[in-house]
């Protein structure tokens with residue numbers, strides 16, 4: 001079945017028995033387990049970025065309050 005490639009966001013192919021994920025666009029070739037880990041890792045990093053952004057916003061607001 002076709003899925004979205006986690007690496008290049010193009011169309012990747014997942015085995016019908018969930019045994020592999022392959023993308024011909026960026027040569028992605030991993031097992032489904034690795035694919036899930038990859039997604040989890042990406043999501044975690046994305047959340048971190050959002051968290052950093054939020055805390056930076058908070059710091060900026062605090063600085064403005066001090067003025």
Ligand SMILES: [Zn+2]
Pocket residue numbers: 005006007008009010012023024025026027028
């Ligand atoms: Zn790809």
